[in-house]
Amino acid sequence: MKRFLGFLLVTVACASAQSIRYSAERKIWLLTTNHSSYAMGVDANGSLRHLYWGGPLWREQDIAAPTPRRDVSSFDPKQMLENEEFAGWGGPRYYEPALKITRENGVRDLVLKYVTHRIQQNELEIDLKDIRDAIEVTLRYRVYPETGMLRRNAVIRNRTNQPITVESAQSATWHMPPGVGYRLSYLTGRWAAETQLHREPIHEGMKVLESRKGHTGHAINPWFAIDEGSASEESGRVWFGALAWSGNWRITVEQTPYQQVRVTGGLNPFDFAYPLKPGEMLETPEFFAGFSPNGFGAASRLMHRFEREHVFPQSRLRPVLYNSWEATTFNVTEQGQKDLADKAAKLGVELFVVDDGWFGKRNNDRAGLGDWFVNPQKFPQGLKGLIDHVKGLGMDFGLWVEPEMVNADSDLYRAHPDWVMNFPDRPRSELRNQLVLNLARNDVKEHLFGVLDKLASEYDIRYFKWDMNRAFSEPGWPEETPAAQRKLWVDYVRNLYDILDRLRAKHPKLEIESCSGGGGRVDLGILKRVDEVWPSDNTEAFDRLRIQEGFSQAYAAKVMSAWVTDVPNMNRRSTPLQYRFLVAMQGALGIGANLNKWTDQDSALATRMIDLYKRIRPTVQTGELYRLLSPRTEDVTANQYVSGDGKQSVLFAFRHSQQYNLAAQTIYLRGLDEKAVYRLESVDNKLADREPELSGAYLMRRGLNLNLRGDFDSTAVILLRVQ
Numbered sequence: 001m002k003r004f005l006g007f008l009l010v011t012v013a014c015a016s017a018q019s020i021r022y023s024a025e026r027k028i029w030l031l032t033t034n035h036s037s038y039a040m041g042v043d044a045n046g047s048l049r050h051l052y053w054g055g056p057l058w059r060e061q062d063i064a065a066p067t068p069r070r071d072v073s074s075f076d077p078k079q080m081l082e083n084e085e086f087a088g089w090g091g092p093r094y095y096e097p098a099l100k101i102t103r104e105n106g107v108r109d110l111v112l113k114y115v116t117h118r119i120q121q122n123e124l125e126i127d128l129k130d131i132r133d134a135i136e137v138t139l140r141y142r143v144y145p146e147t148g149m150l151r152r153n154a155v156i157r158n159r160t161n162q163p164i165t166v167e168s169a170q171s172a173t174w175h176m177p178p179g180v181g182y183r184l185s186y187l188t189g190r191w192a193a194e195t196q197l198h199r200e201p202i203h204e205g206m207k208v209l210e211s212r213k214g215h216t217g218h219a220i221n222p223w224f225a226i227d228e229g230s231a232s233e234e235s236g237r238v239w240f241g242a243l244a245w246s247g248n249w250r251i252t253v254e255q256t257p258y259q260q261v262r263v264t265g266g267l268n269p270f271d272f273a274y275p276l277k278p279g280e281m282l283e284t285p286e287f288f289a290g291f292s293p294n295g296f297g298a299a300s301r302l303m304h305r306f307e308r309e310h311v312f313p314q315s316r317l318r319p320v321l322y323n324s325w326e327a328t329t330f331n332v333t334e335q336g337q338k339d340l341a342d343k344a345a346k347l348g349v350e351l352f353v354v355d356d357g358w359f360g361k362r363n364n365d366r367a368g369l370g371d372w373f374v375n376p377q378k379f380p381q382g383l384k385g386l387i388d389h390v391k392g393l394g395m396d397f398g399l400w401v402e403p404e405m406v407n408a409d410s411d412l413y414r415a416h417p418d419w420v421m422n423f424p425d426r427p428r429s430e431l432r433n434q435l436v437l438n439l440a441r442n443d444v445k446e447h448l449f450g451v452l453d454k455l456a457s458e459y460d461i462r463y464f465k466w467d468m469n470r471a472f473s474e475p476g477w478p479e480e481t482p483a484a485q486r487k488l489w490v491d492y493v494r495n496l497y498d499i500l501d502r503l504r505a506k507h508p509k510l511e512i513e514s515c516s517g518g519g520g521r522v523d524l525g526i527l528k529r530v531d532e533v534w535p536s537d538n539t540e541a542f543d544r545l546r547i548q549e550g551f552s553q554a555y556a557a558k559v560m561s562a563w564v565t566d567v568p569n570m571n572r573r574s575t576p577l578q579y580r581f582l583v584a585m586q587g588a589l590g591i592g593a594n595l596n597k598w599t600d601q602d603s604a605l606a607t608r609m610i611d612l613y614k615r616i617r618p619t620v621q622t623g624e625l626y627r628l629l630s631p632r633t634e635d636v637t638a639n640q641y642v643s644g645d646g647k648q649s650v651l652f653a654f655r656h657s658q659q660y661n662l663a664a665q666t667i668y669l670r671g672l673d674e675k676a677v678y679r680l681e682s683v684d685n686k687l688a689d690r691e692p693e694l695s696g697a698y699l700m701r702r703g704l705n706l707n708l709r710g711d712f713d714s715t716a717v718i719l720l721r722v723q
């Protein structure tokens with residue numbers, strides 16, 4: 001009996017720890033994590049219906065089985081009220097479908113019903129099938145109990161004996177709790193002004209966030225957050241998500257006339273058609289989402305932690321980087337680079353990167369792209385001499401590449417004019433004098449893998465900066481049938497991922513940065529495969545504060561490259577060197593300035609700042625970020641990072657422009673232990689409080705005052721927990 005009781009206890013304990021539970025009797029799934037729950041059920045007609053998404057629930061009996069609804073009118077069918085989890089376009093359904101197809105005979109109706117499911121630890125697969133045909137969809141779910149994140153996508157299979165064409169293939173539809181008054185946060189921008197945070201009320205109708213440009217795009221980033229209308233950094237319920245796809249993507253935010261907000265995202269249906277022959281399948285991108293009961297700050301902290309633990313490649317802390325682009329542009333020479341390397345090493349730089357201009361006939365942006373062999377005039381002995389020099393100085397070596405592109409004036413294009421995407425007898429539009437290779441072609445993919453693999457094998461290269469400096473145009477693939485040509489949008493991205501995955505597997509120490517004219521390719525799909533991303537070509541420090549604020553809504557500081565560059569910069573603005581350093585030190589610090597022009601004082605300050613950065617780097621790159629004061633709304637911008645173990649915290653503060661001789665506002669710290677005592681170290685003596693040690697309670701409730709004066713003043717304070 002005792003043994004039996006013991007066994008029972010163990011089973012009960014396991015069941016309650018289970019993150020995915022299914023009630024066979026009521027056909028309900030409850031996915032539960034530390035931070036959120038998500039519920040679905042099958043109704044009497046066999047439709048899979050969404051039931052709940054929000055804070056954690058523990059009792060599945062609380063969730064009622066989906067009840068049948070009635071048509072409201074002949075214009076308002078019950079289907080519009082039923083919140084189907086993944087709706088096909090068929091029957092009387094007028095909202096944004098998750099899947100739309102055409103059969104060979106022209107029949108386009110698709111009504112999906114539940115068939116079966118499988119649960120394996122934190123993963124759930126639910127099979128749906130059309131009411132008539134063997135067109136099948138597997139919905140894939142994974143829960144991440146520690147952060148409460150959910151991952152969803154879908155696999156669409158044609159098991160009929162006729163071809164079909166997929167016209168819209170989404171990853172997921174997310175339903176908000178029924179009601180109105182929601183607000184959408186999203187990130188917009190353009191070249192040199194990416195990730196600007198916007199918030200606006202959600203009304204009836206549909207808001208479309210998307211890219212049609214072939215890459216993720218500068219204009220909108222594939223991230224959203226929805227709150228009940230009044231959430232702040234630290235309070236309010238927030239539902240948020242991000243799509244892992246670096247090609248044409250779309251997220252629609254729709255409020256139906258029935259007070260239901262639905263978010264549907266996946267492959268952009270614009271110019272989309274994906275033929276599936278009998279037996280073929282299409283898998284949609286992963287869509288990650290989470291829930292925070294404590295505002296936007298907690299939402300992004302959950303996201304950051306999740307990314308560090310489950311998305312990013314598990315690589316070292318980002319080293320301090322020097323990139324020679326802004327110093328030399330295309331005028332790269334072996335001696336010039338060696339001189340810069342000497343200077344960079346003295347400052348404490350750990351990774352020296354040669355940017356554009358080292359290959360082919362690349363003396364400006366009109367020629368050479370595609371010819372990835374070392375320019376013999378600039379580097380008579382190849383790159384080895386420079387790399388040995390850089391390594392001798394104790395730094396790693398990195399190299400810029402832009403594999404997907406070709407100049408018309410290049411040996412590659414002369415040999416393979418058919419390798420670029422094009423429509424026959426139509427213009428091939430050049431942007432920055434370059435054309436886009438059709439990476440959907442496997443011969444192009446193999447060629448590019450070969451080029452990069454050769455470079456990484458021949459030379460001791462630790463790091464590629466992988467650039468992509470234009471969007472697609474004329475996306476034709478003449479070698480394919482007209483019906484299959486539009487696969488290019490998807491297959492291009494798949495092949496890009498394949499090259500990155502293979503390169504990393506073959507060269508495990510190789511690190512990669514994703515750049516696309518700045519932040520044109522920043523998303524969780526590429527971030528699975530690269531170690532950092534370049535948020536913007538705009539390195540002007542004040543503009544950067546807002547770009548970084550937006551970036552941090554969705555992405556963790558570890559992957560955010562941030563450079564110190566020369567002034568005057570964009571907007572003809574000149575900010576002090578310390579200000580520029582402290583702005584850049586909030587991510588993965590790099591320097592892109594022309595070191596040949598720096599004075600001894602500049603170099604001395606830079607050495608001190610780099611030294612300081614190395615002390616706080618683990619906290620910045622792997623700690624928790626608290627956005628205390630926003631550059632969008634305040635004169636002072638303040639961000640605070642707290643290390644995972646709570647022992648170190650660092651506060652960065654920037655004043656835009658003092659007026660009327662007023663003191664800077666008080667800064668209330670967060671994320672500290674109120675009972676603990678912290679020792680304060682100011683980088684430049686701007687602490688108004690003279691006490692060397694202060695309690696967490698005081699720092700969070702009374703706050704800190706900083707002597708920030710004039711325009712573009714800045715400071716940082718390191719806090720060390722002493723008891």
Ligand code: GLA
Binds near residue numbers: 325467469517537
């Ligand atoms: C793009 C990048 C820059 C630099 C140049 C080189 O503009 O964003 O950082 O690499 O290309 O041509």
